[in-house]
Amino acid sequence: MKSAPTIHKRNQTSTSEFILLGFGEHAELQFFLFLLFLVIYMVTVAGNLLIMALIVVDPHLHTPMYFFLGNLSCLETCYSSAILPRLLASLLTGDRSISVTGCLVQLYFFGSLVDTECYLLAVMSYDRYLAICKPLYYSTQMSKRFCLWLAAGSWISAFLAVIVVIVLLSQLIFCGPNEMDHFFCDLTPMIKLSCSDTRKMELVTYVGSILFTLPPFLLTLTSYIYIIMAILHIPSPDGKQKAFSTCSSHLIVVSVFYGTLIVVYLLPKTEMLRELNKVFSLCYTVVTPLLNPLVYSLRNKDVKVAFRKAIGKWVAFANS
Numbered sequence: 127m128k129s130a131p132t133i134h135k136r137n138q139t140s141t142s143e144f145i146l147l148g149f150g151e152h153a154e155l156q157f158f159l160f161l162l163f164l165v166i167y168m169v170t171v172a173g174n175l176l177i178m179a180l181i182v183v184d185p186h187l188h189t190p191m192y193f194f195l196g197n198l199s200c201l202e203t204c205y206s207s208a209i210l211p212r213l214l215a216s217l218l219t220g221d222r223s224i225s226v227t228g229c230l231v232q233l234y235f236f237g238s239l240v241d242t243e244c245y246l247l248a249v250m251s252y253d254r255y256l257a258i259c260k261p262l263y264y265s266t267q268m269s270k271r272f273c274l275w276l277a278a279g280s281w282i283s284a285f286l287a288v289i290v291v292i293v294l295l296s297q298l299i300f301c302g303p304n305e306m307d308h309f310f311c312d313l314t315p316m317i318k319l320s321c322s323d324t325r326k327m328e329l330v331t332y333v334g335s336i337l338f339t340l341p342p343f344l345l346t347l348t349s350y351i352y353i354i355m356a357i358l359h360i361p362s363p364d365g366k367q368k369a370f371s372t373c374s375s376h377l378i379v380v381s382v383f384y385g386t387l388i389v390v391y392l393l394p395k396t397e398m399l400r401e402l403n404k405v406f407s408l409c410y411t412v413v414t415p416l417l418n419p420l421v422y423s424l425r426n427k428d429v430k431v432a433f434r435k436a437i438g439k440w441v442a443f444a445n446s
Contacts, residue, residue, distance in 0.1 A: 141300040144229055144319070146222045148213065148309035149404075160217040166416055167210040173419025174199040177429065184432040190268040191257070194250045195422060197277050201243055202415035208235040209310045209411050216309075226300060229311035234292045236310065236411075241284035241338040247380050248342035249276045251349040254373040259356045287334060294330055298322040309404060310411065314391075335391070346380055375421045382417060386410040 149159055181187045181196040212232065216222045224232070256264045291313070298320040306315045313331060317324050353373055360366045386409035389402075423429050 141226065141302070141304045141319070143223045143225045143304065144300075144311070144316075145305045146216065146224055146309060146311070147305055147307045148216055148222055150222060156217050156220070160214060163210055163214055163217065163412070166412055167206060167214065170206045170210075170412075170416045170419070171203055173423065174203045174415070176433075177419055177422060178203075180429060180432045180436060184435065187428060187432055190253050190273045191250075192428070193273050194246060194253060194277065197280075198243070198246050198250070198418060201239055201246060202418045204235070205239045205243070206412065206415040208232060208239060213309050224311065229316065230292055230296055233295070233311045233313060233316065234288055237288040237291065237313065238285040240410075241288065242280050243383065244339050244342040245280035245284065246277070247376070247383065248345040248349075249280060250376055251346040251353075251373075251380065254376060255349040255353055258353050258369050258373070284338065287338065291330060291334060294327050298324065298327065307404075308407070310407075312407070339387070343384060346384075350377065350380075371427075375426055378421050379414060379417055383410050383414045386414075 149155065177199040178196050181192045181199075209232075212224070253268060256267055260267070295313075295316065298317075299322045300319055301321040303319060306312075306319065308315050317327055317331070320327075350373070353369075357366050357369045360369060386406045389406045390410070423433065
């Protein structure tokens with residue numbers, strides 16, 4: 127007899143929206159931050175779309191390495207689009223509210239894309255390992271069908287796995303404070319706002335985080351250990367430089383991505399790290415998607431050649 131009133135009371139006091147505090151404490155910087163993030167978002171989307179277009183139209187880039195790079199560029203475009211438009215709107219209008227449903231949707235796409243990126247970066251490191259350490263077996267092992275399976279597995283497994291987390295999260299009750307000290311809907315801050323028993327949710331989150339970050343991280347780390355060892359055994363300096371140039375761009379993206387993830391999610395939450403949490407979160411949500419087109423276009427000879435060819439064809443077409 128007492129359960130119905132309890133449920134009714136909970137429904138009456140349940141939270142229907144969250145307030146993303148974001149960078150609201152710096153009111154004088156709101157317009158500057160809006161312009162900064164707008165430029166970053168435009169460069170990120172334009173750069174990644176350009177890389178995808180070059181990989182599609184240039185036959186010389188129809189290789190496993192650039193196939194995975196195209197997937198990464200597509201992911202980075204979706205990734206930044208899941209975070210930055212909402213942040214830009216709040217900076218421009220001052221409205222920092224987001225519905226619980228909207229928060230769950232943003233968290234679903236953000237979580238799925240982060241997990242996908244972990245596995246795509248691991249696949250790309252494995253591709254470089256085979257190219258440098260097992261060149262005789264590279265063409266047979268990295269067949270078109272196998273590459274498609276690796277890419278599709280990275281996307282599908284991540285998007286399916288995060289559904290479980292979102293379903294469990296949607297069953298939690300939010301009836302207390304609704305202010306989230308973040309600029310997007312992240313899992314840990316959202317769980318902290320729940321009035322329900324979150325032990326099951328935290329266990330599922332912990333297990334899921336291990337399954338989707340530890341194996342790809344270890345695979346990436348192992349691949350680069352073997353790659354560095356193989357490069358050190360190359361006798362000629364030119365050979366070492368050429369081998370290292372094929373994986374240095376990817377290594378930069380991996381270092382920034384995993385470095386900031388470890389700081390945000392794995393290190394103890396000291397007072398100093400708590401204050402810097404949003405800054406480090408910016409690195410893997412905003413800087414990493416921006417780094418991808420910049421690093422791969424500025425440091426990659428094949429991409430630069432493909433870009434020049436595309437510009438030459440466009441100029442010739444415009445003149446005709």
